Amino acid sequence: MKNRKWWDIKAMTNAQGAAVAEIRIYDEIGFWGTDAKTFIAQLDTAAASATELIVAVNSPGGDVFDAFAIYNALRRYAGKVTARVDGVAASAAGLVVMAGDQVVMPENAMLMIHNPWTIALGTAADLRSTADMMDKARDGILAAYRRKSGQTDEELTAMMDAETWLTALEAQSLGFCDVIEEPVRLAASTNAAGLLARFRNSPEPVQALVEAGSDAPSSTAQISNDPAVNDLSAENPPEPVPQDPEPVVVPEEPGVLAAHVFNACRAANLSMCAESIVTLTALKDRSTIDSAIRDATDIAGLCLAAKLPELTAQFVGDGLNPDQVRARLFDRVTQAQPRVNNRQQPVFDEAGRSMHGVMPGPKASSIYAARKGNTKSL
Numbered sequence: 001m002k003n004r005k006w007w008d009i010k011a012m013t014n015a016q017g018a019a020v021a022e023i024r025i026y027d028e029i030g031f032w033g034t035d036a037k038t039f040i041a042q043l044d045t046a047a048a049s050a051t052e053l054i055v056a057v058n059s060p061g062g063d064v065f066d067a068f069a070i071y072n073a074l075r076r077y078a079g080k081v082t083a084r085v086d087g088v089a090a091s092a093a094g095l096v097v098m099a100g101d102q103v104v105m106p107e108n109a110m111l112m113i114h115n116p117w118t119i120a121l122g123t124a125a126d127l128r129s130t131a132d133m134m135d136k137a138r139d140g141i142l143a144a145y146r147r148k149s150g151q152t153d154e155e156l157t158a159m160m161d162a163e164t165w166l167t168a169l170e171a172q173s174l175g176f177c178d179v180i181e182e183p184v185r186l187a188a189s190t191n192a193a194g195l196l197a198r199f200r201n202s203p204e205p206v207q208a209l210v211e212a213g214s215d216a217p218s219s220t221a222q223i224s225n226d227p228a229v230n231d232l233s234a235e236n237p238p239e240p241v242p243q244d245p246e247p248v249v250v251p252e253e254p255g256v257l258a259a260h261v262f263n264a265c266r267a268a269n270l271s272m273c274a275e276s277i278v279t280l281t282a283l284k285d286r287s288t289i290d291s292a293i294r295d296a297t298d299i300a301g302l303c304l305a306a307k308l309p310e311l312t313a314q315f316v317g318d319g320l321n322p323d324q325v326r327a328r329l330f331d332r333v334t335q336a337q338p339r340v341n342n343r344q345q346p347v348f349d350e351a352g353r354s355m356h357g358v359m360p361g362p363k364a365s366s367i368y369a370a371r372k373g374n375t376k377s378l
Contacts, residue, residue: 009039009046012054021050029070029092030063039066040073047077055083055100061091064116064137071144074099085109085168085177098144103176105168108183111176113145113156114163119258121275149175257283264293270300276317298322306333 008024023043047053055074061067074081074096083100090112097103097111105111116137120130138160145156151174171177258278265274273296281288296316303312306329315325 009042018052019050020052020054021046022054022056024056024058025093025096026056026058026086028062029059029096030066037069039070043070043073047079050079052080052082053077055081055096056086057083057089057093057097058085058087059090059093060088061093061112064092064095064141067092067095068137068140070096071099085111088112095141095144098148098176102178103148103171104179104181105171105177106181106183107168109168111166111168111171112164113141113160113166115160116141119255121258121278145176151175252286254283257286257289260286261289261293264290265296268293268297268300270296270312270316272313273300273316276313280316280319295321299325302326302329308332 008026010022012020012022021043023046053074080102081100082102082104083097084104085097085106086109088110089097090110091114094111094113116134118130118134120127122130141160142153142156145151146153149156151159166174166176168177168180172180261277261281261283262271262274265271265277270293277289277292277296281292283289296312299315299320299322300309300312302322302325303309303315308329311329315328320328
């Protein structure tokens with residue numbers, strides 16, 4: 001999958017003439033986009049000559065381990081770090097905000113904290129290991145919230161269990177926010193709809209950020225063949241042409257798509273291919289997944305026809321399409337059959353001499369013996 005950049009870092013100069021590095025995180029953190037390693041490398045370069053870091057966040061969250069890496073990098077910075085919530089700082093994005101020496105929120109911004117979640121595949125042992133890892137991630141998040149807010153673990157745990165959305169005033173009263181600013185016009189971050197859809201208690205103002213439509217009027221004028229119509233004054237502007245809002249396509253969550261893979265594979269008797277399909281498609285979207293399942297079904301049919309059904313999972317896991325599988329099965333089947341030799345085999349006489357393919361006829365000794373016997377009987 002092509003990397004998607006979810007952050008921007010640039011050098012600035014403040015009113016006092018000091019060098020400032022501004023970091024904007026305006027999208028989903030990590031996952032299949034650029035990772036925290038690249039982010040931190042550029043952060044170190046920008047911060048080397050800066051006296052202050054400003055971290056502006058408008059993100060629905062993302063990969064918690066990338067967020068941990070960013071949080072720790074910001075905490076290690078020797079200068080001042082100001083974290084500003086420009087719209088929504090939810091989930092892993094809220095963890096990044098906690099790295100600020102000062103956290104600033106406009107009146108209409110929101111902060112959300114909850115428990116980490118993931119998608120797990122594998123054996124019972126794998127699932128237990130994943131659960132242990134998630135508990136450790138939760139402990140790390142608790143530590144960051146505790147350091148900033150001063151709340152107890154019991155209070156923080158209750159808020160995380162409930163998936164708590166905090167206004168700027170509520171965040172300030174609980175110690176998560178230091179300064180409240182004048183409200184600003186909130187804008188939805190890229191890909192926010194898909195990630196927000198998994199949250200249980202998304203407030204209406206947050207959901208409104210991902211609704212379709214634009215407040216900006218169209219600047220396209222209507223042209224007529226009548227000069228009198230085209231001679232428009234500022235007092236009589238043309239009536240705007242109503243535009244139907246474009247439909248919003250909300251991407252499905254990875255957990256929903258993973259469940260679809262396993263259910264569809266189970267229905268097609270392809271359960272052994274489910275994990276391979278998850279890996280190969282990277283749960284991009286439902287159409288990509290359905291296409292992969294159709295290919296897997298065709299591959300299973302080809303393997304069954306070749307009396308080699310045990311090869312289905314291997315071919316699917318290798319990412320082969322049905323045409324490639326058909327070619328491999330043809331080679332495999334033809335190599336397993338005995339060779340056909342159309343050449344006539346040599347024929348040997350009693351003395352072991354080749355007769356060059358001539359079929360053996362009656363022996364002279366046999367004919368003589370027969371004649372001799374007939375003479376005696378006369």
